Amino acid sequence: MITALRTHELGKRYGHSPALTDCSLTIPAGNVVGLVGPNGAGKTTLLNLAAGMLEPTSGTIEVLGAKPGSGSAQVAKVGYVAQDTPTYAGLSIADHLRLGSRLNPKWDATLARDRIKGLSLDPARKAGKLSGGQRAQLALTLAMAKKPELLILDEPIASLDPLARREFLDSLGEFANTHQVSVVMSSHLVGDLERVCDYIIVLVASRVQLAGEVQQVIASHSELTGVPAGPANLPAGAQLILDSKAGGRRTLLVRTDGPVSDPAWTGTHVDLEEIVLAYMSRAERSSQATKLEAQR
Numbered sequence: 001m002i003t004a005l006r007t008h009e010l011g012k013r014y015g016h017s018p019a020l021t022d023c024s025l026t027i028p029a030g031n032v033v034g035l036v037g038p039n040g041a042g043k044t045t046l047l048n049l050a051a052g053m054l055e056p057t058s059g060t061i062e063v064l065g066a067k068p069g070s071g072s073a074q075v076a077k078v079g080y081v082a083q084d085t086p087t088y089a090g091l092s093i094a095d096h097l098r099l100g101s102r103l104n105p106k107w108d109a110t111l112a113r114d115r116i117k118g119l120s121l122d123p124a125r126k127a128g129k130l131s132g133g134q135r136a137q138l139a140l141t142l143a144m145a146k147k148p149e150l151l152i153l154d155e156p157i158a159s160l161d162p163l164a165r166r167e168f169l170d171s172l173g174e175f176a177n178t179h180q181v182s183v184v185m186s187s188h189l190v191g192d193l194e195r196v197c198d199y200i201i202v203l204v205a206s207r208v209q210l211a212g213e214v215q216q217v218i219a220s221h222s223e224l225t226g227v228p229a230g231p232a233n234l235p236a237g238a239q240l241i242l243d244s245k246a247g248g249r250r251t252l253l254v255r256t257d258g259p260v261s262d263p264a265w266t267g268t269h270v271d272l273e274e275i276v277l278a279y280m281s282r283a284e285r286s287s288q289a290t291k292l293e294a295q296r
Contacts, residue, residue: 004182034193079148089128112145133164204283
């Protein structure tokens with residue numbers, strides 16, 4: 001199986017602080033992957049490792065079957081847009097495209113030119129005069145025209161307004177489908193990711209909490225409501241993700257292999273955002289409990 005990204009017990013430390021711990025992932029090529037988690041979870045570290053901008057402290061990482069940044073041919077396979085979609089304020093859009101053509105051996109000048117025209121951007125305009133959404137689209141154009149096999153995007157839509165986000169994601173989805181490019185994109189905006197992503201990774205406290213195809217993840221989780229009871233009353237085969245009580249009722253978010261038929265529980269479907277938030281909440285609670293235990 002061709003993989004876009006494969007890691008095994010990958011770890012990265014900055015001094016004594018872990019930024020990523022025991023990260024093991026296998027992401028098949030051809031997926032549009034959403035990477036979600038709170039600030040400080042390790043998302044940017046993972047993406048920088050995948051882009052070859054960092055070296056791991058422990059474990060291994062492969063991108064498209066090779067070590068990230070292991071040579072010019074490998075670098076040419078990966079497009080990367082960092083946080084804040086950096087561009088050169090003093091250069092015009094046309095200058096950016098000329099620079100891209102000189103730095104990238106597989107540069108697609110037609111794709112770049114057509115995208116800029118389709119976005120109604122003036123090639124003579126300086127990047128410093130563009131709006132946030134326009135700069136993001138310029139940065140995305142540069143990454144696309146490189147003709148990568150894997151496109152890595154680190155929080156590219158965080159500062160955009162809803163319309164600019166939609167336009168950006170529509171462009172990304174069309175490009176990925178047309179050119180069969182794998183994409184890994186980090187974001188806090190799960191609702192937006194669900195529109196374009198078919199694979200999800202939840203990263204909390206430097207560890208992977210959940211990874212899988214979006215539709216499979218949604219299908220395997222349910223919210224159960226019933227009277228308060230101990231864990232022994234959970235339906236057979238159900239894995240408890242989050243437990244809450246309110247108004248004399250107990251609500252569980254569980255992962256199961258099939259439908260829940262226990263009459264003691266009323267089951268309802270949950271969307272991707274609810275599932276992601278549950279895993280994040282569970283991991284944060286566990287992390288806080290570990291810290292408190294260490295202080296005793």
